[in-house]
Amino acid sequence: MQPPPAEPGMREEEVDTPALLLDLDAFEHNLDRMAALLEPTGARLRAHAKTHKSPVIARMQMARGAVGQCVQKVAEAEVLAWGGVPDILVSNEVAGARKLARLAALTRIARVAVCADDPGQVAAVEAAAEAAGVRLDVLVEIDVGAGRCGVEPGPPAVALAERIAASRHLRFGGLQAYHGSAQHRRAPAEREGAIAAAAEGARRTVEQLRQRGLECPIVGGAGTGTFALEAGSGVFTEIQAGSYAFMDADYARNEAPPPFRQSLFVLATVMSRAVAGMAVVDAGHKAVAVDSGLPLVWGRPGLRCVGASDEHGSFRVEDGEAPALGEKLRLVPGHCDPTVDRHDWYVGVRNGRVECLWPVAARGAMF
Amino acid sequence: MQPPPAEPGMREEEVDTPALLLDLDAFEHNLDRMAALLEPTGARLRAHAKTHKSPVIARMQMARGAVGQCVQKVAEAEVLAWGGVPDILVSNEVAGARKLARLAALTRIARVAVCADDPGQVAAVEAAAEAAGVRLDVLVEIDVGAGRCGVEPGPPAVALAERIAASRHLRFGGLQAYHGSAQHRRAPAEREGAIAAAAEGARRTVEQLRQRGLECPIVGGAGTGTFALEAGSGVFTEIQAGSYAFMDADYARNEAPPPFRQSLFVLATVMSRAVAGMAVVDAGHKAVAVDSGLPLVWGRPGLRCVGASDEHGSFRVEDGEAPALGEKLRLVPGHCDPTVDRHDWYVGVRNGRVECLWPVAARGAMF
Numbered sequence: 001m002q003p004p005p006a007e008p009g010m011r012e013e014e015v016d017t018p019a020l021l022l023d024l025d026a027f028e029h030n031l032d033r034m035a036a037l038l039e040p041t042g043a044r045l046r047a048h049a050k051t052h053k054s055p056v057i058a059r060m061q062m063a064r065g066a067v068g069q070c071v072q073k074v075a076e077a078e079v080l081a082w083g084g085v086p087d088i089l090v091s092n093e094v095a096g097a098r099k100l101a102r103l104a105a106l107t108r109i110a111r112v113a114v115c116a117d118d119p120g121q122v123a124a125v126e127a128a129a130e131a132a133g134v135r136l137d138v139l140v141e142i143d144v145g146a147g148r149c150g151v152e153p154g155p156p157a158v159a160l161a162e163r164i165a166a167s168r169h170l171r172f173g174g175l176q177a178y179h180g181s182a183q184h185r186r187a188p189a190e191r192e193g194a195i196a197a198a199a200e201g202a203r204r205t206v207e208q209l210r211q212r213g214l215e216c217p218i219v220g221g222a223g224t225g226t227f228a229l230e231a232g233s234g235v236f237t238e239i240q241a242g243s244y245a246f247m248d249a250d251y252a253r254n255e256a257p258p259p260f261r262q263s264l265f266v267l268a269t270v271m272s273r274a275v276a277g278m279a280v281v282d283a284g285h286k287a288v289a290v291d292s293g294l295p296l297v298w299g300r301p302g303l304r305c306v307g308a309s310d311e312h313g314s315f316r317v318e319d320g321e322a323p324a325l326g327e328k329l330r331l332v333p334g335h336c337d338p339t340v341d342r343h344d345w346y347v348g349v350r351n352g353r354v355e356c357l358w359p360v361a362a363r364g365a366m367f
Numbered sequence: 368m369q370p371p372p373a374e375p376g377m378r379e380e381e382v383d384t385p386a387l388l389l390d391l392d393a394f395e396h397n398l399d400r401m402a403a404l405l406e407p408t409g410a411r412l413r414a415h416a417k418t419h420k421s422p423v424i425a426r427m428q429m430a431r432g433a434v435g436q437c438v439q440k441v442a443e444a445e446v447l448a449w450g451g452v453p454d455i456l457v458s459n460e461v462a463g464a465r466k467l468a469r470l471a472a473l474t475r476i477a478r479v480a481v482c483a484d485d486p487g488q489v490a491a492v493e494a495a496a497e498a499a500g501v502r503l504d505v506l507v508e509i510d511v512g513a514g515r516c517g518v519e520p521g522p523p524a525v526a527l528a529e530r531i532a533a534s535r536h537l538r539f540g541g542l543q544a545y546h547g548s549a550q551h552r553r554a555p556a557e558r559e560g561a562i563a564a565a566a567e568g569a570r571r572t573v574e575q576l577r578q579r580g581l582e583c584p585i586v587g588g589a590g591t592g593t594f595a596l597e598a599g600s601g602v603f604t605e606i607q608a609g610s611y612a613f614m615d616a617d618y619a620r621n622e623a624p625p626p627f628r629q630s631l632f633v634l635a636t637v638m639s640r641a642v643a644g645m646a647v648v649d650a651g652h653k654a655v656a657v658d659s660g661l662p663l664v665w666g667r668p669g670l671r672c673v674g675a676s677d678e679h680g681s682f683r684v685e686d687g688e689a690p691a692l693g694e695k696l697r698l699v700p701g702h703c704d705p706t707v708d709r710h711d712w713y714v715g716v717r718n719g720r721v722e723c724l725w726p727v728a729a730r731g732a733m734f
Contacts, residue, residue, distance in 0.1 A: 117641040149639035272516035274484040
């Protein structure tokens with residue numbers, strides 16, 4: 001783990017770079033806004049910690065009504081549970097006996113659930129629970145259009161749920177019905193169509209389960225791009241959005257104006273102005289993820305990113321004054337989740353001053 | 368820092384995933400081969416630690432004749448110096464007084480040099496050296512075609528070199544002449560043309576410096592894609608290749624057969640087979656960098672990566688048998704440097720067994 005790039009009380013311009021900057025006013029606005037948007041729907045927030053990787057942020061979300069957290073990895077679940085998060089869903093399948101043993105052990109300090117889409121996986125989770133002498137909640141993941149993981153809605157999901165419910169070591173936890181690719185479809189009608197189909201698949205499966213005497217404690221899914229649709233469907237009980245707390249350039253392209261404010265930045269310093277018309281900063285794609293597009297410069301639309309190599313970001317000066325050598329720029333990441341995962345510290349700023357430092361405690365927690 | 372995903376003596380199939388796997392036979396072959404290729408040229412290796420981020424690997428390279436290491440970041444220089452590397456070049460500009468103070472402090476335990484492409488930067492390095500009571504080596508970076516950092520070859524470079532040489536607190540260290548974009552041009556003739564032009568710019572500048580009484584202790588540049596050209600130019604004295612030790616899918620497309628073996632892999636586990644014709648593994652782009660293309664599967668050409676999200680890699684089964692749920696696959700990263708930077712541990716394997724665990728000590732060392 002690297003030392004922090006700042007100290008409390010510093011001015012933002014003094015923060016060493018590249019640094020992961022969190023605008024606390026915007027961040028708290030986003031947490032409040034999501035709570036307010038979900039309140040009338042009856043759907044509860046189970047925020048996705050794959051985005052923030054921080055028990056500190058998880059507890060702030062839960063203080064505003066979130067019922068718990070989602071994670072993708074057992075190692076993330078461990079970091080959250082150790083940091084005081086009492087209710088955690090691993091929102092995908094977990095393969096491997098060592099991982100499942102760790103997950104089962106974690107149920108001693110937190111409520112932990114996991115997903116399955118295969119009878120072999122259910123048997124593996126069952127063996128781990130039995131060996132640990134605990135009972136694990138298992139949700140059935142259904143493929144509602146993403147084409148990645150999950151059994152078909154309807155009878156295949158029901159069969160797997162019955163397999164889970166029949167085990168003395170497991171509890172049937174409900175359905176996982178996340179449509180990942182729908183989050184980033186640009187036209188609202190496309191997102192509406194995709195989630196209508198997802199909700200229909202989930203609704204049908206819930207009904208068929210009920211006919212077999214199985215209730216779904218959780219029907220979970222949704223992300224920042226579609227959560228209002230799932231929350232309004234009457235089927236989904238839990239919303240798994242994560243990016244809403246930070247936002248990024250990709251999600252900002254979904255809706256104008258976006259319902260959330262940009263709170264996450266990578267602070268960078270201009271390290272070279274030697275090539276005419278260019279400004280090169282000390283943050284490349286090792287500091288700011290480019291899998292969903294190059295970063296923007298906050299408040300400087302005349303600076304356009306034209307390339308990111310490992311440690312350099314290259315910006316063309318298209319309009320306005322060129323930034324000076326040594327000047328600091330706030331970059332808006334193309335994609336917030338993997339950007340956070342590159343850093344060891346959040347530098348929380350308010351009114352131009354560093355207010356707090358929080359570790360990205362589950363940074364690199366990938367197994 | 369995360370705990371290691373393996374223990375010495377384990378079989379490769381037992382390693383927890385995703386894990387950064389180093390095939391030690393292939394890796395040692397690559398180190399030996401680079402030493403053998405450079406030996407007759409007279410150019411010395413100053414391997415780039417931005418790739419490996421490990422003092423252990425740096426010392427192995429130096430045991431085979433490398434004169435030292437390159438880094439991009441002061442924090443990387445610190446990790447190397449603390450780990451016993453005696454000679455380090457920061458191969459680009461460093462902006463910011465705090466960073467420069469750390470760099471100056473480091474000269475108490477290692478020889479440290481840095482680059483500049485602006486008189487303001489030279490003044491900043493000078494101030495840091497004076498404050499620390501040390502003398503720092505400063506190289507002039509020239510732009511030999513990459514269009515990123517560096518002054519023009521010839522008179523602008525000479526003027527900056529004279530500014531450095533005139534300082535009581537600095538030493539003129541030579542020229543930094545790296546052509547980054549040339550590394551990945553596919554046609555050998557294109558790489559040859561680019562490096563011929565780069566060498567010509569460097570040669571002209573060296574000559575003009577000599578006329579002003581300034582010798583260049585270092586003329587540095589080159590990467591894995593072009594090093595034979597720089598080494599054979601008679602101008603470059605130091606070769607800054609890094610990826611050659613590991614290789615990746617992108618560099619493998621440069622030359623058939625490549626002069627180096629693939630030694631770096633991300634070991635992943637099949638976590639879902641629920642969607643027909645697909646195998647989903649537990650390694651997405653948080654575990655294997657996709658900035659230079661999606662990963663390949665080692666020894667399984669019939670499995671084609673069709674998507675990488677944060678924590679999932681999706682593979683289509685195009686030919687041959689589908690992998691089983693729980694099966695482990697070696698992924699060949701599209702780009703080795705940022706892939707290494709996602710992980711905390713190298714898992715060194717030989718003959719199917721884990722032989723060693725080395726920390727990626729400068730993982731995330733970005734400022």
